[in-house]
Amino acid sequence: VSAAVGDLERLVAIEEIKQLKARYFRTLDDHDWDAYVAAFTEDAVMDLTEEMARHAGAAVDAGTDPVSKGRQAIRRFIAGALDGSVSVHEGHMPIIEITGPDTARGTWSLHDWVSFPDSQFHGYGHYHEEYRKVDGKWLISFMSISRIRIAWETGSPAATA
Amino acid sequence: VSAAVGDLERLVAIEEIKQLKARYFRTLDDHDWDAYVAAFTEDAVMDLTEEMARHAGAAVDAGTDPVSKGRQAIRRFIAGALDGSVSVHEGHMPIIEITGPDTARGTWSLHDWVSFPDSQFHGYGHYHEEYRKVDGKWLISFMSISRIRIAWETGSPAATA
Amino acid sequence: VSAAVGDLERLVAIEEIKQLKARYFRTLDDHDWDAYVAAFTEDAVMDLTEEMARHAGAAVDAGTDPVSKGRQAIRRFIAGALDGSVSVHEGHMPIIEITGPDTARGTWSLHDWVSFPDSQFHGYGHYHEEYRKVDGKWLISFMSISRIRIAWETGSPAATA
Numbered sequence: 438v439s440a441a442v443g444d445l446e447r448l449v450a451i452e453e454i455k456q457l458k459a460r461y462f463r464t465l466d467d468h469d470w471d472a473y474v475a476a477f478t479e480d481a482v483m484d485l486t487e488e489m490a491r492h493a494g495a496a497v498d499a500g501t502d503p504v505s506k507g508r509q510a511i512r513r514f515i516a517g518a519l520d521g522s523v524s525v526h527e528g529h530m531p532i533i534e535i536t537g538p539d540t541a542r543g544t545w546s547l548h549d550w551v552s553f554p555d556s557q558f559h560g561y562g563h564y565h566e567e568y569r570k571v572d573g574k575w576l577i578s579f580m581s582i583s584r585i586r587i588a589w590e591t592g593s594p595a596a597t598a
Numbered sequence: 599v600s601a602a603v604g605d606l607e608r609l610v611a612i613e614e615i616k617q618l619k620a621r622y623f624r625t626l627d628d629h630d631w632d633a634y635v636a637a638f639t640e641d642a643v644m645d646l647t648e649e650m651a652r653h654a655g656a657a658v659d660a661g662t663d664p665v666s667k668g669r670q671a672i673r674r675f676i677a678g679a680l681d682g683s684v685s686v687h688e689g690h691m692p693i694i695e696i697t698g699p700d701t702a703r704g705t706w707s708l709h710d711w712v713s714f715p716d717s718q719f720h721g722y723g724h725y726h727e728e729y730r731k732v733d734g735k736w737l738i739s740f741m742s743i744s745r746i747r748i749a750w751e752t753g754s755p756a757a758t759a
Numbered sequence: 760v761s762a763a764v765g766d767l768e769r770l771v772a773i774e775e776i777k778q779l780k781a782r783y784f785r786t787l788d789d790h791d792w793d794a795y796v797a798a799f800t801e802d803a804v805m806d807l808t809e810e811m812a813r814h815a816g817a818a819v820d821a822g823t824d825p826v827s828k829g830r831q832a833i834r835r836f837i838a839g840a841l842d843g844s845v846s847v848h849e850g851h852m853p854i855i856e857i858t859g860p861d862t863a864r865g866t867w868s869l870h871d872w873v874s875f876p877d878s879q880f881h882g883y884g885h886y887h888e889e890y891r892k893v894d895g896k897w898l899i900s901f902m903s904i905s906r907i908r909i910a911w912e913t914g915s916p917a918a919t920a
Contacts, residue, residue: 527852552908585686605771690851
């Protein structure tokens, strides 16, 4: 794609970004917020405006700013949304484009299943992301989510061992 | 696999085919049929004989030919099957084999969740595909689907935001 | 990661291990146990101690040793657990690390949906694996599973075509 990046360097970067996003998912569902925010650049922006509109009144207080700037704001938002839940997030079929030696963008298909004490949902959509290489490590510098559908169920979730 | 294709060229082709199939899925669930058929060669064949037998009487008229030849026939078939639905399709765990400089074949694990106004199903199975490189771009030249299971539910789907 | 393995060789190994695990899943859900055990080294160890604790009293007799050593023990365990079921297993978001010319380790996110005659479950968790290259072919030499959640449903599963 970029004339400045050779095929091998490009494939190495794509695999590193896939593993970065895989660690993002592991730490997200472990609710290990220190490790989670380490996947982002210090100045990363997480824009969940569409996400908030879909989940209105659910997990996150209606007054919360849907755009988080920087690791601490991202941590606060995600911990507020997921603490107390059992969560499963999966990312599929990445399209990652290396746009320069230290920049990339990508999309992932998302499936998430999140259970709160008295409700749960299955959601489907896409991540839209930008990446930056900082000190030799790829990190997420921008993230937003669009949704195909979210199916909520109220009442106790199925018995879970 | 093929002595005529080196390791780097092979890995580049595999990644390009993964991204081709990812675009296939995005455009499929966007119901963007112009972009969808652009993932196929002009003379592509889509053989959904087993698929039709499984879905008999459901989405597609019983008289429809399960083998579509060419982009326009593929478009007509898929639009007939999915217009009016909310669809989620996911492809997993590709095994892509580069069989020559311009030819490849592959399989993908499939999970789809399709909701019609009064019923929905979760399906699992596999894509069996062939690819051809045309003017420097990999495209799907053959596609069929085999199924492990399809679970239908009638009645209104769960509330969806 | 390892200074002894170049970038191209590392990417080739990672792709080969992804395809190895894809074949693992195909043969697992085909219940084709000869092909299934061929994905393991002769001396492979499959440690399902945590898995057994989660499924206690379900698919596998309580007295079964949760640690299987060697292909025949692995085959006996898996056939005992899955014969008579309809199973779907998916592996997502691999993090594969090549630790030497003939050794690697990796994790995969797992989603499985298994239906027995009078009950079924959806499970989520992770594979923790080691790989070894034997006669030029990557194989699984160690496998264990940790779980995020398992949701059982009793009664007849949804109608399945």
